[in-house]
Amino acid sequence: MIRSPNTSFLPTLPLLLLLFLLTAQAAQPRFLAQTCNSSCGELTGITYPFRLTTDPQGCGDTDYEISCENDKPTLQFHSGKYHVRRISYGSRTIRVVDPSFFAANGTCIGLPSQSLSVMELNEDSRYRGFASNIETSFVRCSGNITIQSYRRVPCLSDDDGLNSVYVSYGTYIISGLKGPCSFLARVPTIYQAVMGPSYENIMLLLQEGFDLGWSVECHDTPFTYECRSPEYYVYGVVSFFAGFLSSVFFDVTLVARFVLAxxxxxxxxxxxxxxxxxxxxxxxxxxxxxxxxxxxxxxxxxxxxxxxxxxxxxxxxxxxxxxxxxxxxxxxxxxxxxxxxxxxxxxxxxxxxxxxxxxxxxxxxxxxxxxxxxxxxxxxxxMPNGSLDKYIASREEGTKFQPLSLEQLLQVALGTARGIRHLHEGCDSCILHMDIKSQNVLLDHGFVPKVTDFGLSKFHNKEGKDSFSMGTPRADLRYVAPEVLSNGLGDVLCRSDVYSFGMLLLEMVEGKWLAESKGKSSSQVYFPMWVYDHLSEGGDLELQNVTQLESAIARKLCVVGLWCIQKSVSQRPLMAKVVEMLETNGDHLQLPPNSFCFPEHVSAKDLQSDSSRQLLIPESVEPSS
The missing domain is CATH 3.30.200.20 (Phosphorylase Kinase; domain 1)
Structure with a gap:
């Protein structure tokens, strides 16, 4: 067999040729920067890279242009104007100051002409801020404040103290201030190691301005890369075959510009x-x-x-x-x-x-x-009491949260059911929560439940079809209905939330059961199956140290939960019926058909977990004495 020549490199030839061409074009010396020396007001010796707007062409760099306004050197920076105090060419820094502070008298300062944060200093590609710059902030408050880091600005404040402006050097915390306060502006300021500076010191620092750095030894041009040395000479990056190739391929370069750009x-x-x-x-x-x-x-x-x-x-x-x-x-x-x-x-x-x-x-x-x-x-x-999962008793020890009693769990379950019922029936459209779980039920100071976290919610038109399709589920798989997980079991209905709520009810009882039982076993069983087997045979949940009322509550929560997790969607009650079942006497509730299956989506790794939230329990457990 004759192997054909390897031609995989051929498609890259045009690109390599273009790169070589552009490099050759960059090799040609462009110009020799003209050395100029200008002045504006008290600022003298303005030279490369800076230039005045009135300087001849070729002086300095147009990206670093300074205007002379009323004998004040003015730099256009971040959509505002700043006066230039001095330029240090050795350290490559320029100190600028807000015009409101530049000519302030010795007793008062005004508000900055524009608000500018330290982080915004680096948004201009020509300059960079320094870590030594910190922020000075201005706030307006409708009352006097006593925080030491805030200093009152007399000339901007009313004498009665009902409308005062405060300035803070390096601090911006409105939440800790007394009385309603609002943010006005902030401005970078040079850092000085002084604790709690006085108003006069802050005023002097603002008048000094802040520093910016620059670096223009190298900068990009449309299709070349030019570098200037500190002596302002321009030299090529590559000089190899430059003159010959640039003259031959000039037209090709021109075409490339209009294609690539x-x-x-x-x-x-x-x-x-x-x-x-x-x-x-x-x-x-x-x-x-x-x-x-x-x-x-x-x-x-x-x-x-x-x-x-x-x-x-x-x-x-x-x-x-x-x-x-x-x-x-x-x-x-x-x-x-x-x-x-x-x-x-x-x-x-x-x-x-x-x-x-x-x-x-x-x-x-x-x-x-x-x-x-x-x-x-x-x-x-x-919600000061956090989420419900912290109060469901489990095998975890050392928790600082006191588990809720069965009476409290019933009230939490009833309130949660009413909230979900309102989502399904109380609005123009049926709102599917799609992520019902104990972590998404919050408790206020009186342990009243609040359904939260609607990031996965869906709207369903009540007058349209009774279902709609959904992509890959992203909720907690332990609470997800089978039809959501399998394309072969149907579409998503409002009763998918009912399934998740049923798992939540069983989780409540399972946590209470585990808290009062102990034992070890090498295997585990699915808690809903265990509950169904015991209740269908006339047994109870083997809860210890509970009253007859609490035992009845546990049974009611389990029976309602088993109805909610029926595999067949049509056999699950609507949330209105679930609320009714939780409000009535649990003795009259009948067990549903044995029509729920082991959750195949729970992995083997999950089966080995000790977490009670998996709704798995040891196959044989000895009740605690």
């Missing part, structure tokens, strides 16, 4: 579209529900509300939850959604669509939202 621009536009599309969608959703949202917050409000995200109280599939404090002292839960590109903004959109429309005592309440650039944040009611 549109491709680069087109690719950039596609990338920009993909990265901003979901951000635009979330803005549209917020605007659409603006009449239903209590308040819109800025991201600066969120930072102040959470004290710079200091107290983390939870983390979910779509984001992280922090404890926050409103200006009036009220506590809130601040849910910061994750990467909008990675998550496609889905969780934020779903939560806004659902919570903004639902008002029920057993559904968490939305207090406000923030949708600013890539920041998507929900401000919710704060």
């Amino acid at each position: 549109p491709m680069v621009v087109f690719g950039f536009l596609i990338h920009k579209y993909r990265t901003t599309q979901k951000s635009t969608v979330t803005e549209m959703v917020v605007a659409k529900n603006s009449s239903l949202v209590a308040r819109r917050y800025s991201y600066a409000d969120i930072v102040a509300m959470t004290d710079q995200f200091r107290d983390k109280i939870g983390r979910g599939r779509f984001g992280t939850v922090f404890k926050g404090k409103l200006p009036d002292g009220g506590l809130v839960a601040v849910k910061v959604l994750g990467d909008p590109i990675k998550l496609a903004g889905e969780g934020f959109v779903n939560e806004i669509n659902v919570i903004a429309r639902v008002h029920h005592n057993n559904v968490v309440r939305l207090l406000g939202v923030c949708s600013e650039g890539s920041h998507n944040v929900l401000v919710l009611d704060y």
Whole structure:
């Protein structure tokens, strides 16, 4: 057999030729920078890379242009103007100051002409900020404050103290201030090792300005790469065959520019579209529900509300939850959604669509939202007792949470059922939660349950079909109905939430059962099957140290749970019926048919877990004495 020649390198020849051509073009010396020396007011010796706008062509670099306005050297930076105090060519730094502070008298300063953070210093490709720069912030308060780091600005404040402006050097914490306060502006300031500087010291620091660095030894040009030495000479990166090739391939280079440049621009536009599309969608959703949202917050409000995200109280599939404090002292839960590109903004959109429309005592309440650039944040009611899973008794020892009694568990189950019933029947459309589990049931100070986390929720038109298809499930598999997991078992219905709620009821009883039993076994059985076998044979749940009422409650929770997890969707009750069953006497409840199966989606690794949340129990357990 004759092997054909390897021609895999042939498609790369045009690219290699183009790269060689562009390198050769870059090799030619372009020009010798003209050395100029200019002055403006008290600033003298303005030379390369800086230039005045009135300098002849060839002096300095046009990217580093300074205008002379009323004998004041002025630099255009970050959409604003700053006066130049001095330029240090040895350290390659330039010190600039806000015009409001440049000519301030010795007794008072005004507000900065524009607000600028330290992080924003690096957004200009020509300059870079220094770690030594810190922020000085201005806030307005409707009352006097006593925090030591804030200094009152006399000339910007009323004499009666009802409307005062305060300045803080290196500190920005609104949440700790007395009285309603609002953020005004911030400005970079040079760092000085001084603890709690006085108002006069802060004023002097603001008048000094802040430092920026530059580096222009090398910079890109459209199809070349030029470098300037500290002596301002331009030299080529490659001198190999430069003159000959540049003259031969000049026309080819010109064509390449007009071919490659549109491709680069087109690719950039596609990338920009993909990265901003979901951000635009979330803005549209917020605007659409603006009449239903209590308040819109800025991201600066969120930072102040959470004290710079200091107290983390939870983390979910779509984001992280922090404890926050409103200006009036009220506590809130601040849910910061994750990467909008990675998550496609889905969780934020779903939560806004659902919570903004639902008002029920057993559904968490939305207090406000923030949708600013890539920041998507929900401000919710704060639940001091956390999530239900912490209060379900289990085999875990050393927990600081006291398990709820069976009477309390019944009330929690009933409240949760009412909340889900309202989602299914109390709105124009049936709202499928799709992620019912103990972690998504929050408890307020009186242990009243609140259904939360609607990141996976779906809307279903009551007047349309009774089902709709869904992609790969992303909820906790222990609570997911069989029809959601298998394409062969049907589509998703409102009764899929019923299945998840049934698993939650059985989890409550299982936790109480395990807390009062002990024993060891090499094998495990599925808890719902164990319950069904015992109850169908006329037995009880073998709970120890419980009253007759508590035993009846446990049986009722199990029977209702078994009805909810029926394999056949049509045999499961609607949530309205579930609420009715929980409200009535459990002695009259009949066991459902034995029509539930072992969850095949639970892996062998899950079967070996000791977690009671798997709804698995030892096959033989000796009750504790």
